[in-house]
Amino acid sequence: MSNRQPLGQAFRNVIVANVSSSLGDGIAKVAAPLLAARLTDDPLLVSGIAAVAMLPWLIFSIPAGILLDRIDRRRAMTLANGVRTLLAVLLLTLFATDQLTIWWLYGVVFAYGAFETVYDGALRAVLPSIAAKQDLPRANSRVEAGEIVVERFLSGPLTSALFAVSVVVPLGINVLTYAVAAVMAVFLPLAAAGSHRTDPSGEPHVAWYRQFTDGFRYLMGNPMLRTLWLISVAIGLCFSAATATMVLYVLNRLGLPEAWYGALILTGAVGSLGAAAIADRLKERFRAGPVMAVAQTLALAALVLMGAVPVLGVVAFGYFLSAGGTTAWNILVMSLRQAAIPSRLLGRVHGTWRTLLWGTMPLGSLLGGLLGRIDLRAPFLIAGGIATLVALVSFRFLSRLPNPEELKDADGPAT
8 A cells, every 4th residue: 555645735726726717717618619500500610629729739839848847837827727727808898899710710729729828837847846656647637637627517507508508607707817827826836836947867968959859759759658759649630530520410410409518528527537546446456558558449439420320318327337438547647758758858858749639620620520420420430440449459459558656767867
């Protein structure tokens, strides 16, 4: 049995700041596709919202990573949420003045995503500085649990219900949540921010424009991370294609009222929260690798189930399984990365990872939209089926992955 120690005040401060920001994210994620569905009934244009939301990860992930390895990450979190506050004000103003179009919505969603690359990278990069390797799955589980509670349990049903009454109310709340999160980030302790003044390796200072390939070189030089990265990209592409038109599938094909869309999202939240609660315990009992392999396969097979049986109860159950498996996977893969990557490179490697993984998701969303034009079940059956096949082929590799604490000191001298 491991000797569990409290994660400390610095970690609690990070959790509080992230919960506030996550509330804004949850409102935005539910409101954007619902707004799109009001502005157009074209499956391709609706799926474009998911594509545009992910596109910034292709463009800005590496620049954001370089920035986060050079500045105080606390300030980066404040800057990102401050700008997103202004974007929320813009979206509210456009809607209130009847000037909102699908193209304006695309622009705001894209800008949201651009600053999310900064915020998310800063959040993930501070955790290894305040939690030991063996505590990373527990810390990431709590971060995930906090995000799930506010993004899906609170903001999802609340946003969709208020949306049916008055769109202005959830959009106005969105402004306040990002503003509060920006202020709260200012009060995070300096110890929880990135240290850009020292270099543990003793490496000479390198100009920022020469650091674009640092993350790629590190990933390609680490066999475990390289293989895990490529598997993640292939599955992420298919996953985004499978779920891109889910809002149309449940509203138009299954006849779910708009006001109840958040309740469907809630089933996924229940699965995710349950997975976040037990991911660390499963890792302690069965090891990280086997848990990751099973969770990934279950999450993707559930997508096929959602398309194969177009019954609302079955779709809700499939979404529950898929969300739970995905959350367990995310917690453990993030913990492995944080343990394997040197602190001085966390921002750049994290950015490189997300560039290819999240950067290809817009392509997946567009492919899902094209499949949805044929039949709204097709994205789940075709893309979900391919993803499940990838998971089965990679099952043996995943099941042999180590626990985070078994990896050698990532902050040792470069070799």
